[in-house]
Amino acid sequence: MTQYQEKAAVIRIERLSGDNVRLTFDCPDIAAAASPGQFVMIRVGTGNDPLLRRPFSIHQTDEDGHLQVYFKVVGRGTGMLAAVREGAEVSILGPLGRGFQVADSPACLVGGGLGMAPLLFLARKLSQLKRDRSRDTIILGGRTSSEVEPLVKDFEEFGMTVVATTDDGSYGQRGFVTAAFSSLSLPSPCTVYCCGPEPMLAGMSVLCRTRGYSCQVSVESVMACGMGACLGCSKPNRDGGYVHVCVDGPVFDAEEMAWNI
Numbered sequence: 001m002t003q004y005q006e007k008a009a010v011i012r013i014e015r016l017s018g019d020n021v022r023l024t025f026d027c028p029d030i031a032a033a034a035s036p037g038q039f040v041m042i043r044v045g046t047g048n049d050p051l052l053r054r055p056f057s058i059h060q061t062d063e064d065g066h067l068q069v070y071f072k073v074v075g076r077g078t079g080m081l082a083a084v085r086e087g088a089e090v091s092i093l094g095p096l097g098r099g100f101q102v103a104d105s106p107a108c109l110v111g112g113g114l115g116m117a118p119l120l121f122l123a124r125k126l127s128q129l130k131r132d133r134s135r136d137t138i139i140l141g142g143r144t145s146s147e148v149e150p151l152v153k154d155f156e157e158f159g160m161t162v163v164a165t166t167d168d169g170s171y172g173q174r175g176f177v178t179a180a181f182s183s184l185s186l187p188s189p190c191t192v193y194c195c196g197p198e199p200m201l202a203g204m205s206v207l208c209r210t211r212g213y214s215c216q217v218s219v220e221s222v223m224a225c226g227m228g229a230c231l232g233c234s235k236p237n238r239d240g241g242y243v244h245v246c247v248d249g250p251v252f253d254a255e256e257m258a259w260n261i
């Protein structure tokens with residue numbers, strides 16, 4: 001798979017809520033090569049400080065060569081990225097990793113917190129395939145309204161049924177995405193695509209196994225290189241071995257993973 005390193009101009013900055021920012025880059029090579037679930041490594045500073053690029057899921061691409069990332073400010077690197085100005089150029093490496101295996105069957109997408117980020121690209125891809133979309137569902141969950149509400153319209157554009165949940169009940173159903181998933185009557189077969197915190201992925205994995213649904217999970221790990229060179233992103237798998245999230249994933253069949261929770 002071809003990877004590119006592009007100097008990408010920032011063409012739009014959206015502060016969707018508190019610490020959550022969406023950046024749109026002019027990044028035609030990576031946008032054209034990317035598939036849903038893959039990620040990019042972004043150099044957040046102009047020089048070598050910080051030295052390491054930061055990994056971000058590809059939130060969305062379009063035919064005009066634009067690429068979006070959607071992220072939360074959690075530390076220095078994301079803080080620096082959130083402070084970029086329109087017109088600035090940022091070094092982006094990608095697309096990296098293995099993304100979702102898009103199936104023809106009815107789909108249920110489940111995103112918790114920033115785990116919603118890669119699902120918009122997946123929703124777009126599913127909407128472009130010649131298949132019955134009327135039975136597709138997406139469950140978007142967060143702690144509170146501001147983490148969920150700003151993205152709902154974007155997902156609705158793709159014609160899916162959107163179910164929103166918040167831990168505090170300030171928007172949509174009160175509770176976790178796993179509870180919302182349990183209460184849905186989904187078609188069978190159904191492919192379930194998940195991204196979110198590890199306890200959520202572990203819970204979804206059990207629910208899908210019980211119901212006989214195929215389940216793909218996008219997992220996170222701390223990453224230094226993003227390209228299989230440092231071996232810092234390893235996670236245990238169910239065979240007693242290890243996978244490297246950056247090259248073997250970040251998307252895995254849920255049955256491959258040994259959950260560390």
Ligand SMILES: Cc1cc2nc3c(=O)[nH]c(=O)nc-3n(C[C@H](O)[C@H](O)[C@H](O)COP(=O)(O)OP(=O)(O)OC[C@H]3O[C@@H](n4cnc5c(N)ncnc54)[C@H](O)[C@@H]3O)c2cc1C
Nearest residue numbers: 039054055056057070071072074075076077078117221222
């Ligand atoms: C494949 C992949 C895709 C990702 N996609 C997104 C995305 O679309 N949107 C988004 O907001 N974030 C995403 N992340 C997480 C993002 O990379 C981290 O939040 C970011 O690197 C933190 O950098 P920092 O310098 O701001 O924080 P640091 O100062 O390095 O760390 C601040 C805090 O964030 C935690 N942290 C750092 N890296 C990670 C990580 N990889 N996963 C979980 N916690 C971490 C640290 O433990 C610490 O508590 C992704 C991570 C991976 C591996």
Ligand code: FES
Nearest residue numbers: 226228230231246
């Ligand atoms: S991040 Fe270096 S091997 Fe995965």
